[in-house]
Amino acid sequence: xxxxxxxxxxxxxxxxxxxxxxxxxxxxxxxxxxxxxxxxxxxxxxxxxxxxxxxxxxxxxxxxxxxxxxxxxxxxxxxxxxxxxxxxxxxxxxxxxxxxxxxxxxxxxxxxxxxxxxxxxxxxxxxxxxxxxxxxxxxxxxxxxxxxxxxxxxxxxxxxxxxxxxxxxxxxxxxxxxxxxxxxxxxxxxxxxxxxxxxxxxxxxxxxxxxxxxxxxxxxxxxxxxxxxxxxxxxxxxxxxxxxxxxxxxxxxxxxxxxxxxxxxxxxxxxxxxxxxxxxxxxxxxxxxxxxxxxxxxxxxxxxxxxxxxxxxxxxxxxxxxxxxxxxxxxxxxxxxxxxxxxxxxxx
Numbered sequence: 001x002x003x004x005x006x007x008x009x010x011x012x013x014x015x016x017x018x019x020x021x022x023x024x025x026x027x028x029x030x031x032x033x034x035x036x037x038x039x040x041x042x043x044x045x046x047x048x049x050x051x052x053x054x055x056x057x058x059x060x061x062x063x064x065x066x067x068x069x070x071x072x073x074x075x076x077x078x079x080x081x082x083x084x085x086x087x088x089x090x091x092x093x094x095x096x097x098x099x100x101x102x103x104x105x106x107x108x109x110x111x112x113x114x115x116x117x118x119x120x121x122x123x124x125x126x127x128x129x130x131x132x133x134x135x136x137x138x139x140x141x142x143x144x145x146x147x148x149x150x151x152x153x154x155x156x157x158x159x160x161x162x163x164x165x166x167x168x169x170x171x172x173x174x175x176x177x178x179x180x181x182x183x184x185x186x187x188x189x190x191x192x193x194x195x196x197x198x199x200x201x202x203x204x205x206x207x208x209x210x211x212x213x214x215x216x217x218x219x220x221x222x223x224x225x226x227x228x229x230x231x232x233x234x235x236x237x238x239x240x241x242x243x244x245x246x247x248x249x250x251x252x253x254x255x256x257x258x259x260x261x262x263x264x265x266x267x268x269x270x271x272x273x274x275x276x277x278x279x280x281x282x283x284x285x286x287x288x289x290x291x292x293x294x295x296x297x298x299x300x301x302x303x304x305x306x307x308x309x310x311x312x313x314x315x316x317x318x319x320x321x322x323x324x325x326x327x328x329x330x331x332x333x334x335x336x337x338x339x340x341x342x343x344x345x346x347x348x
Contacts, residue, residue, distance in 0.1 A: 009056045011049045019043045024217040031057035083131025088336035099276045106281035106297040107313035112321045113280040114145040117234040119345045122154045124232040135231025136197035155191045157343025206241040213265040220273040238279040239298040263306040
């Protein structure tokens with residue numbers, strides 16, 4: 001809905017509407033899925049008034065009721081699949097990373113988590129026939145991992161056919177016949193165009209990270225009618241600041257509560273804007289584990305329940321990495337192998 005329609009909701013005047021827009025609530029759908037407490041704090045209104053506004057928005061947006069399984073299936077057909085660029089991994093994930101869901105990638109240091117976020121930030125900008133979503137990316141960087149130089153390598157690491165089609169998509173050349181994957185000037189122009197479509201924000205602490213997730217909703221909303229709308233949100237890593245700032249059992253409840261809110265803010269971006277949300281996660285070793293891999297992801301049950309897909313990366317020989325699908329609502333568990341090379345993520 002257009003932003004000027006907010007004042008048609010009961011109890012929303014010009015001042016309240018402006019506060020809602022400033023906090024990313026610029027349409028009926030965003031308001032419809034908010035909680036009364038959240039809306040009350042955002043717009044400085046009572047919870048009763050906030051509940052009335054939310055109910056009116058739900059009616060206007062036709063959201064919140066029951067629907068048939070056939071309607072759910074029809075809606076799921078709009079979900080996009082973003083390729084990893086590795087055939088075996090894409091097969092494992094049923095075609096790639098899903099939009100409208102949170103995919104958690106966890107593993108020890110050096111396992112390749114940041115490599116995955118960089119590769120997906122490139123791949124999301126590819127034509128759909130090559131597994132892309134023809135969109136742009138947001139990257140919340142909490143560990144100072146984002147490197148433009150890595151994007152350069154991964155863009156140029158694609159096959160000539162992919163690069164030539166990408167040049168056409170990004171208006172580097174007008175016709176496919178003019179595209180030349182061996183032309184360094186054209187390649188540099190393509191890299192620059194792709195870097196322009198990756199919106200990076202460095203998170204300095206957990207509160208700042210939470211704020212950036214809220215700002216991500218605004219940016220995703222603003223770009224929906226652009227040539228390259230936001231189709232990927234990466235958080236690398238999700239838990240680093242929370243783990244460092246909330247130490248000990250005494251602060252565990254507060255940490256989990258904040259982490260829970262943060263995850264739901266991220267999920268809202270995915271649901272409302274058909275965006276794939278990919279978060280990386282740190283791990284800890286469980287000393288009580290006598291059998292199997294003692295590596296466990298941080299974040300506890302809150303993260304486990306909120307993540308739609310959980311993917312475990314572990315090192316293998318040389319540049320090989322094992323990709324294990326630990327949990328998915330509609331896919332069997334399994335493993336795949338990929339290689340991390342200078343040109344990006346590659347088939348074994």
